Amino acid sequence: MNKQLAFWGYAALLLVLLAAPMMGAYPIFMMKLFCFALFACAFNLLFGYTGLLSFGHAAFFGGSAYIAGHVLKVWGVTPEIGLLLGTAFGALLGWLVGYLAIKRQGIYFTMITLALAQMLYFVWLQAPFTGGEDGLQAVPRGKLFGLLDLRSDMTMYYVCLAIVVLAFLFIMRIVRSPFGHILHGIKENEPRAISLGYDTNRFKLMVFVLSAALSGLAGALKTLVLGFATLSDVHWAMSGHAVLMTLVGGMGTLSGPLVGAVVIVAIENKVGEWGNWIASVTHIDWFRSLGESVTIVTGFIFVVCVLLFRRGIVGEILNFLRKPRS
Amino acid sequence: MDTIFGVPLPALLSQLLLGLVNGSFYAILSLGLAVIFGLLNVINFAHGALFMMGAVVTWMAMHYLGINYWLMLLLAPLVVGCFGMVIERLFLRWIYKLDHIYGLLLTLGLTLLIEGAFRSAYGVSGLSYSTPALLQGGINLGFMFMPKYRAWVVVASLIVCLATWYLIEKTRLGAYLRAGTENPRLVEAFGINVPLMITLTYGAGVALAAFAGVLAAPIYQVSPLMGQNLIITVFAVVVIGGMGSIMGSIVTGLLLGVIEGLTRVFYPEASSTVVFVVMAIVLLIRPAGLFGKEH
Amino acid sequence: MSDTILATKNLTKEFKGFTAVDNVNLQVQRGHIHALIGPNGAGKTTCFNLLTKFLEPTRGTITFNGIDITREKSAEIARRGVIRSFQISAVFPHLTLLENVRIALQRQLGTQYHFWRSDKSLDLLNDRAVQLLAEVDLRHLADEVTVNLPYGRKRALEIATTLAMEPELMLLDEPTQGMGHEDVDRVTSLIKEVSKGRTILMVEHNMKVISTIADRISVLQRGAILAEGNYAEVSQDPRVMQAYMGTTDGQLQGAHA
């Protein structure tokens, strides 16, 4: 019953997304949303399903964004190769960071990923090809497989949608695979999983690499869509974003990060307008300054989420649906 | 004899001393983090923001009320400590039973709020605070000119660090605190007012940050963003030292200040990355950090 | 293959100037229920920790089925068929009972790393899982979430999970601790039941349990083996009575009922 509901829900969502650009939705904005949604889902694979909170995912997202940007622009490779290399880079970096980080558990793990990502931030800042503060700009979209011209936003939109849907299905499969079940076990009780003969570090490393690779894909795709990669992609605030999107949407739920990404990206882009609107309705002029206070609003959401809606939007809904039954 | 790897010995010596000054800040900040983590199990991301608050409050007191530096050395930690206690009562109180992660996220949210509030009030270029008259000028050490104020920073923070260490590791109150970290309910069942103790502890940890803030005010530009970059480095210090280890955070703080100082001479570009490199190496060899206990 | 499934030679563990396990030479016969008893702090749990490599031995060797496993990692040893249970209960709290057992069964499929495979491939384990739950009388609770179970049930589940591993050698650390009489009896017969075709090494303070099921008993004291033999032999040993039983009147029920 529930499963069917979910299936139809996803199907309806897909239909809406397929039709969206025709109905006047803004393709670039939608694509940006997709990239962040994918990033959040990849992050959630680690956080929600394995219980490992990485605070360094910007390193994979942004790192791959740079790499993809560089190979697309300077080497002039085709988009699919750019995405592939970006993803591979995410995986490689994920392996390195993961190898160091999984030596510790819980919050230690978190701090290590944060610190390593911050170290990488300095690398990106200094590396000549990233353009420092200017960022890597004017990355061409090129032709997919040398055939399909992505310069058209419409074409790009459908390619982007296809990639993100496939990636999402892939994540879904990981979660519901034999591997995913062990991950769940590790999340619940790691010593027990060890005593059952599972090499938990290997599982953790694997899922870390998978998550990093998918984050890398998200970053590379973002570069392809928007045409640039900049320092904010590798800044720790980006990692914080992944956490926030997952938390707001509902961690450990498949669709939570999607919802979270929509909410957060919308806030980031629209809070100023909303502020003006509230100000015009309530006649309290203070709200007009909301646009300059995105960080304050973000901070507020963090606090409210942690204190009141720990399950996140989707999590709370699921919980609500579940309750009357049991 | 008078050069090491091409660097003159006196120059090296002065760099070591300067490193020690920075190390003092790391020590006192990571100590506060360690105290809070150790006793509340909360990763206090807001530590940087509260450090900043210590500095800004010092500036405000001077600017609006004419209260001098020396008084603020006491008052700022008190004020910010009280603010911390309010935070603890209002927010942190509800999340102790949850995973650490929530503490981190909550305090991250608070950081954004606090920094945002100060930024709207004071902008980002910051405010200037002058060195107290008593400590202006410097001492010529022969090989370098050491501003008196910097020497004072080292002394003041060492005293505060050691006093804190003694309090936690060697006194009865410290034993309550340590036990309280593991099983607060049980300690309460022994007749100790744990909620109050936790509130005070958070206040104290925060006061340490504020104290560092006061010390920093005359050296650095007092700005709403001054805590942002420091906090990540301090996190790394805490990880290297072994989280929750009091002595570990003090020693590692000082040590890293010195290592950073040396890097500034031999490979300046890497001086803010070196902390993370050290962290990676330490973790490879000792996953629990230099002073941490393996569970 | 010899009849000795597990043997230790001069096994020693020192903690900062304190020897918890001291030159222990333990021989466990295949098919036996072998009990390790001894006063508190004698080193029994430490011994288990060494055998499963949760601790690194200071000295000595461990051989399992004639193979030296001293240097192997915990997970490797588990894969060889040496499975332990913990002194505190170890379950996956937010999974159902069925899923708990299935996680243990999954390893036999060898697909644990297959993140691309559907979890439908795991359904073929359900029958076996239910069967295992039935063995410990938990079948009716198969779809309950574990966290809600009382302690004794969790222990039973833990045993079921352990059985799922088809262990050749099971290490049980105080399996009846914290259980009511009912449960103690159930678990005792359960252990007897599952010992068919495998070997069990257990730590237990409940003498009634020991006397009913143990084939052979080693008594540890201060890290060293004090006495060995079957129940009758060991219980007659005055040293054992002095160090462990505490009563010198030959009444060997111990304090436990």
Place this chain on the structure above:
Amino acid sequence: QDKVVIGFVTDMSSLYSDVDGKNGATAAQMAIDDFGGKVLGKPIELVTADHQNKADIAAAKVREWIDTQNASMILGGTNSGTALASSTVANEKGVLYINNGAGTSALTNEQCAPLTIHYAYDTVALARGTGKAIVDSGGKDWFFLTADYAFGHSLEKDTAATVKAAGGDVKGMVRHPLNASDFSSFLLQAQSSKAQILGMANAGGDTINTIKAANEFGITSTMKLAGLLLFLTDIHSMGLPTTQGLQFTSSWYWDQNDESRAWAQKFYDKTKRMPTDIQAANYSAVMNYLKAVEEAGTTDSKKVNEVLRSKELKDFYASGMIRPDGRYAHDMYLMEVKKPADSKREWDYLTVVKTLPGEEVWTLQEETKCPLWK
């Protein structure tokens, strides 16, 4: 379309929000008000957004304004990354893009675009202005303190080249990580080089903390500090005692002449702060744009752009031509910070030491990589 929309995207909440930010928007709005609030009979609307220093947000905003509100000009603020991204989008959409806050000279060089105008300053001018002026006044031996990333490197490189060309000498340099907070160690290295001039090829908090530490360690008594990227607000926040004697280049100063003073006073009445050169440039740019619209009789970007580039601009902010590469080539000024005793009132901080002619300070035609100006 019944109104003319100008979009202004800048950093309103973090690192650069003081030099431009909210008050930058105020300046732009002042221009609209002074113009009469209407052009070609349609009301003018200023829409603003905070890009939080994120290029994706800046680009998205620009795109959105153009697509959904039919914005006819985009005014861009601080941060190079966001500026380059916005420029790309605006040009793609055929809309005029004028930037004031960003330092990057790439806007008019490698990444120049037909509809992009770089209005206030760029790093090349800052480097050349300060470098040449100081060497000319006798500061021959330089030591550089450089922020170790692309921006710092280019400031250092440009200044060093100028210094050498003017007959000066570079004694050494040290590259520090971004946000290094403690500069004492680097300063000791600078001091031991025995150079006369300390060129600070860094920005914002790094420059500020360098200056503070230089005072504390008595470096200022042996070396003269040269800021390569400094703003009035920086001086304001540090105060004169720490900054006195410091030299740097700026495109404008409020106390330059009667016209600038008059405008600055109006600005001050609204914001309680004196304007930075960027904020003044915002006013000037919007004003000139509106005049050009009127003259062109349309808001069509191509036409307005042609008008803007066709003649010499002149107002209280600056005068000069917009070159084919998009650079508004006006004069720049070498400033020196006053001694506290010479400062008569709040915000009375600088004296103009020297005017740097517009023909010299900007990227020259023979150097440019901009295809539009070959």
Place this chain on the structure above:
Amino acid sequence: MSVQVVGAAAPALEITNLQGWYGESHVLHGVNLTVQPGEVVTLLGRNGAGRTSILRAITGLIGKRAGSIKIGGVETIGMPTHKITHLGLGYCPEERGIFASLTTEENLLLPPVLKGHGKGMGIEEIYTLFPNLQERKHSPGTRLSGGEQQMLAVARILRTGANLLLLDEISEGLAPVIVQALARMITLLRQRGYTVVMVEQNFRFAAPLADRFYVIEHGQVVEHILASELEDKMPLLNELLGV
């Protein structure tokens, strides 16, 4: 809070209609029991019957509670845990609660001596009772063996001078020789006038020690047995406990 002594007649512990919850699950459904000063009372029951929960409710450690719990005549239902303890309570939890960051000796010395109550045992006396603890006094508390930790948990509250002891399964996991020592200890405590409420699985251990027994089932008292009635009610008891 004034501690009113309601005369010598006030029971050491008086529980009426106690309700208790963990989050949303209701585990105690109206418990009534009374313990007079100097008595040793044992709570019996099957696993999960709610015995531990009763002790937790008394100390205020359960999620939520309602009804009435009077200690020495003082109503405590609204009090925070740390205040309740100062009425002379000593609690030894089922899970032992040894602190890893403290050494054995620090663990032992941790609970503060309660003012205005009996004199606690001296440290010497405790070490004679549990020689293991003395031997390992400088090692971290959780490095002790399971049994040693159990001893430490009991020893710890004997020091504070609490005169109402709540002991949860203290014989669990101990070697017979130590269990016998504990039995002697409880007899001793009783002679010294302590009031003891024990939860025990090990009936053999509890039987000779207790004055009275309460049998708990589903969060309620279902049977009350005096030591003198024990023989007679044995079959009933066996049935209740499922022996």
